[in-house]
Amino acid sequence: MTLGHAHAGGLSTALLTDRYELTMVDAALRDGTAERRCVFELFGRRLAGGRRFGVVAGTGRLLELIRHFRFGADELRFLRDEKVVDAATLDFLEGYRFTGSITGYREGELYFPGSPILTVEGTFAEAVILETVALSVLNHDSAVATAAARMSIAAGDRPLAEMGSRRAAESSAVAAARAAYIAGFGATSNLEAGRKWGIPTMGTAAHSWTLLHDSEEAAFRAQVDALGAGTTLLVDTYDIRRGVETAVRIAGTGLGGVRIDSGDLPIVAAEVRAQLDGLGATATRITVTSDLDEHAIAALAASPVDSYGVGTSVVTGSGTPTAGMVYKLVARQDAAGGWVAVAKASTDKGSKGGRKAAFRTLDGGTATSEVVVVSDGFEELATVSSHPGARALQVPLVVDGEVEAAFEGTAGVEAARAHHALVREELPVRGLALSRSDPAIPTVYTDAQ
Template sequence: MSASTALLTDRYELTMIDAALRDGTASRRCMFELFARRLSGGRRFGVVAGTGRLLSLLRDFRFGDDELRYLRDENVVSRETLAYLEGYRFTGSITGYREGELYFPGSPILTVEGTFADAVILETLALSVLNHDSAVATAAARMSIAAGERPLAEMGARRAAEDSAVAAARAAYIAGFGATSNLEAGRRWGIPTMGTAAHSWTLLHDSEEDAFRAQIDALGSDTTLLVDTYDIETGVETAIRIGGTALGGVRIDSGDLPIVAAEVRAQLDRLGATGTRITVTSDLDEYAIAALAASPVDAYGVGTSVVTGSGYPTAGMVYKLVARQGGDGGWVAVAKKAQDKGSQGGLKTAFRRLERGVAFEERVEIADGFEQAPTAADYPDARALQVPLVVDGEIDTAHEGPGGVAAARAHHLRVREEMPIRALALSKSDPAIPTVFVDAGD
């Protein structure tokens, strides 16, 4: 078994289970829902990411000897609860939006059904994964839209915690980036990796010429040379003199990029290196990328901005109880009613309604008594959004590993094409399509 993920949680989840085991409510059937009340930063859509990671972490959500010893030594829960946790396995079911799917305020991104003890304990794990990964994916999607057909590489590992960096590379790839500099992300998730040399490589050598010559000897003439360690114009001249007019590319990491890129392109063309590509880096975000749309740039490398959600490092999702088993054994819809932090109780079924292939509404049906949940057949103009992820404790492996990442990426690029043109703008605004809640049968 891999390292346990059971303590990636908050103490109050275990103390609630402890109390529920005492009063007999731990086995009461419950339904929790993960959703976002609003989109961070006035963005027009969000991107679901992290689902496959969550399922992999759920597989290792077990309380082994070390975890139980810690809980006992810290007097977190009673002896009876320790005995319950020793045998804990999630035996409930989870449905949710596919990874890579777009979401809007109120979208039922995950629905977790099981006993109270089964489901409440997953709150922190689910939120920590999806809040981080979806924030990164949403920012990455905006950068991908701004970049158009030009490739994007994620290179932000040095701006994030080590595990977060791997997760961020995965989320960025799902949302449209083409490669990452992070080797662990490449190994673990099958993401293409890229990278050549930093400024330290040039500074190591006695001259820029020596550095370029050594890099080409090692990596071939299709490599990309970093030309701004000293003087860019001189760096470009040296790069072509050493690498020839068939040099793969040059990278610019400083300066007023639109102006510098135009000057470098003109210089490369004068030198006969018309096929040499220009990659730009230097603290790019979606707005800087959009500003370079008319510049002769061939590719972008993005670091800090993508791994931090471009200013919004969390998606603001919450995990709320929306239904529980009543005294008669039937379901009772429940919801928090606090001002500005309320929720909609009941089982939700979500559809994206389309007209001529363009989305115009996120329709969320709330079933009456959980016996009238609609299906796709009820909406010939709509696409059903929820899929089974876990059924009676059995995890659907199709969403895990490199295969799950590739499927999520393909799904995201496909569903992004459904959005109306206003969804592609970078300015702050209302969500691209409204979320409409309807009682089933109405």
């Protein structure tokens, strides 16, 4: 969801940033380096949580936020009153509009350590202040999408629904529903995610519905009267076995489904399936929703479960709530106009300088490596549009300040979901495992020729 204050072009997102981005711009305007052309790169040094792959998510949201990254009267007044920057910088920010270019991995794409997920080219002043918002979006959404992909792998052909809104901040909940959908979930309980991003919504009743009525039977009867026999009845408010019997008696053998939200799920699911079949409700589906994560879902693979509802775990990245990505300056022009590769050399936090082009090598359709071609500047990479036995990973997202609209909105979400389904098929078998390990494929750096 877009936050900010109104301005001529819509809602401003310009203050979704850290103070030091603007103080750097202020100082750069003073010393004359603000207009120096630069290349920033967003990447992860490693895969957070010992995951074997990561999933890029949030790109469409980020492009929308960049489109509205403008400093209106309210934003400028705040910066002036708080004495964040001087008057000359306020004048600069009043006319700010990103006019550079951004290339990056498609939303839904897999990524690995060192993958140049986003490359931002522009002047220092216009590119540096996008750092915080880019990291805020991609770190959160990619963490959720990576967890969701692992759950989708564990679930196999069984549907997954995201239902974690109450375990996240309100805007984060909508973003998480979007990221989970891209990575393989089929529906969300969040209506705003359905309205804004076109994600199918689901949900019937909570335990409070049953507790509201004088009896479980009365609650089930009222729900069936309202929603039809194809609804899903929550059967574990009191005694599960009695709940199942009551559900079938009220709705008939055509009952759509039952939901189980407690107990030892493999045992309970087997007992409920046997009871439903014994009552003639052989087509009634079983949904389980009790604090599931990818490991719990995998443990239910042999159980007679038809679908899963996941809440807390997916919206919090299943224990890894951020992807750990960083945004670093990797190349800049010098005083003479030539390009220089630059990199942070800190222990354990070093980066690799130079502009990069990325490719994924394949053997019979299976990924074998992430090849990153490195150059000091632009010229050497101008002809690097392919690599033997590999597919190119980067696409234009913003060209000369103009956002590529195809990646935004509901169409962008559906394209990202479809792309993810395709590229996940490239993972080697070891990449499908849920245990902590090294990345599924190595990242190989090579110099531009």
